[in-house]
Amino acid sequence: MEKVRIGVLGAYRGTSMINYCEASSKAKVVAICDKWLDAIEAQKKNLNDDSITYYDNFEDFIEHDMDAVILANYANEHAPFAIRCLNKGLNVFSEVLPCQTMKEAVELIETVEKTGKVYAYGENYCYMLAPYEMKKLYQEGKIGEFEYGEGEYIHNCENIWTSLTYGDENHWRNNKYSTFYCTHSLGPIIHITGLRPISVTGFEGTMNKRRLNVGDKGGSFGIEMVLLENGGIIKSIHGGLYKNSVWYSVYGSKGRMETAREDAKAGEVSKIYVNADEYAGEYGEEHLESYEPKGYADNLDKYFGHGGSDYYCMDQFVKKILGENDADIIDVYEAMDMFLPGMFAYRSILNGGIPMDIPNLRDKAVREKFRNDTMCTDPNVAGDKLIPTFSKGTPSIPKSVYEAQKKEMEKGLENDIYFKEATTQGKINKESE
Numbered sequence: 070m071e072k073v074r075i076g077v078l079g080a081y082r083g084t085s086m087i088n089y090c091e092a093s094s095k096a097k098v099v100a101i102c103d104k105w106l107d108a109i110e111a112q113k114k115n116l117n118d119d120s121i122t123y124y125d126n127f128e129d130f131i132e133h134d135m136d137a138v139i140l141a142n143y144a145n146e147h148a149p150f151a152i153r154c155l156n157k158g159l160n161v162f163s164e165v166l167p168c169q170t171m172k173e174a175v176e177l178i179e180t181v182e183k184t185g186k187v188y189a190y191g192e193n194y195c196y197m198l199a200p201y202e203m204k205k206l207y208q209e210g211k212i213g214e215f216e217y218g219e220g221e222y223i224h225n226c227e228n229i230w231t232s233l234t235y236g237d238e239n240h241w242r243n244n245k246y247s248t249f250y251c252t253h254s255l256g257p258i259i260h261i262t263g264l265r266p267i268s269v270t271g272f273e274g275t276m277n278k279r280r281l282n283v284g285d286k287g288g289s290f291g292i293e294m295v296l297l298e299n300g301g302i303i304k305s306i307h308g309g310l311y312k313n314s315v316w317y318s319v320y321g322s323k324g325r326m327e328t329a330r331e332d333a334k335a336g337e338v339s340k341i342y343v344n345a346d347e348y349a350g351e352y353g354e355e356h357l358e359s360y361e362p363k364g365y366a367d368n369l370d371k372y373f374g375h376g377g378s379d380y381y382c383m384d385q386f387v388k389k390i391l392g393e394n395d396a397d398i399i400d401v402y403e404a405m406d407m408f409l410p411g412m413f414a415y416r417s418i419l420n421g422g423i424p425m426d427i428p429n430l431r432d433k434a435v436r437e438k439f440r441n442d443t444m445c446t447d448p449n450v451a452g453d454k455l456i457p458t459f460s461k462g463t464p465s466i467p468k469s470v471y472e473a474q475k476k477e478m479e480k481g482l483e484n485d486i487y488f489k490e491a492t493t494q495g496k497i498n499k500e501s502e
């Protein structure tokens with residue numbers, strides 16, 4: 070295979086993966102699908118490439134002759150589409166999150182096992198320069214055995230909420246519970262250590278005016294306190310607190326390391342601080358190493374979103390399909406290690422804050438207990454296992470909030486800040502160097 074032929078479902082966030090293909094010599098976009106026709110038209114104009122076929126529905130799109138599909142559709146609907154694609158013989162790159170119920174988790178894992186196709190979970194934050202360097206150092210044994218770590222993904226999306234949810238009161242972002250979107254904070258620590266989470270206790274942020282005013286029905290932030298298989302502990306925090314912050318810290322038996330934090334720009338976790346000389350106790354400057362890890366080849370990361378990780382994450386998927394053994398993808402089991410702590414943290418919250426075991430779905434016997442578990446906040450999927458978006462009950466938000474947002478969106482995509490940012494990120498303009 071000379072170039073991997075890629076189809077993209079979801080023309081909004083999907084722009085990032087389209088841009089990867091434009092920049093890479095290893096992949097090519099052959100089809101783009103979105104039911105939102107404005108987004109299709111905007112992509113046509115943006116890409117100006119007659120070799121790409123556009124679809125407004127998944128049923129026709131999946132019949133296109135291609136090698137792999139990027140799922141950048143709604144975050145709570147990835148699993149059913151992934152299962153359809155894998156069964157069709159297609160490799161799958163799934164945006165966050167991998168699934169929304171345990172039933173889907175079991176089905177997804179079994180479909181990956183049955184088909185043998187590549188499934189890569191697109192947790193791009195693992196591939197930001199500093200956390201990726203932390204993974205390398207940890208795997209080299211530089212700080213010894215993992216004892217404690219923190220992951221922080223604070224994103225106050227208040228000012229872009231209309232762009233993100235376009236006045237759809239049932240949009241997944243409005244219906245998600247506080248600990249659902251957990252993998253940007255937890256994922257990198259799991260990827261750094263390679264350890265499996267075994268239990269979790271969840272905490273839920275307040276239901277406050279900032280969230281209600283934009284139409285969000287979940288708690289403002291979520292915390293997972295996670296116990297790992299080696300006895301190590303992770304604190305993972307994510308959501309809409311006052312000021313954006315992306316930060317990771319790991320303590321081991323003979324050292325510690327962390328990424329830049331204070332006022333670091335969201336998505337640009339570029340610097341790393343390491344104490345790894347087995348000196349314990351009071352630390353002077355002489356024991357601290359701090360540097361910016363080397364960027365990717367051709368400075369490609371400079372042009373891509375989330376500190377360049379959008380490029381690298383896709384690149385590993387494409388390499389894996391092309392048979393490169395050292396490709397570092399996040400497989401379906403690791404995807405669940407990153408996501409199930411958030412799912413079970415909410416079950417912990419709903420049960421008064423008791424710790425919950427995190428099932429190990431690698432074990433076939435464990436799967437049986439969860440095969441029919443549809444518990445979630447999506448009324449289309451939950452059946453009789455529908456849970457509230459907030460522990461004290463789903464709040465009722467006046468229709469007028471969503472109506473005002475719909476009106477704002479009528480101004481058109483060309484005025485949409487989120488879309489504009491997505492289409493310009495990753496565009497390589499060597500002349501401007």
Ligand SMILES: NC(=O)c1ccc[n+]([C@@H]2O[C@H](COP(=O)([O-])OP(=O)(O)OC[C@H]3O[C@@H](n4cnc5c(N)ncnc54)[C@H](O)[C@@H]3O)[C@@H](O)[C@H]2O)c1
Binds near residue numbers: 127
């Ligand atoms: N990793 C990151 O840094 C990052 C950043 C932003 C978004 N995301 C993820 O990207 C995904 C998409 O998010 P988004 O921000 O673009 O917003 P979104 O979820 O509102 O957009 C999904 C897009 O898919 C289309 N779509 C959904 N179902 C479809 C179907 N059945 N057929 C055709 N089109 C369909 C929608 O019309 C929409 O344009 C989500 O999973 C989100 O979590 C990830």
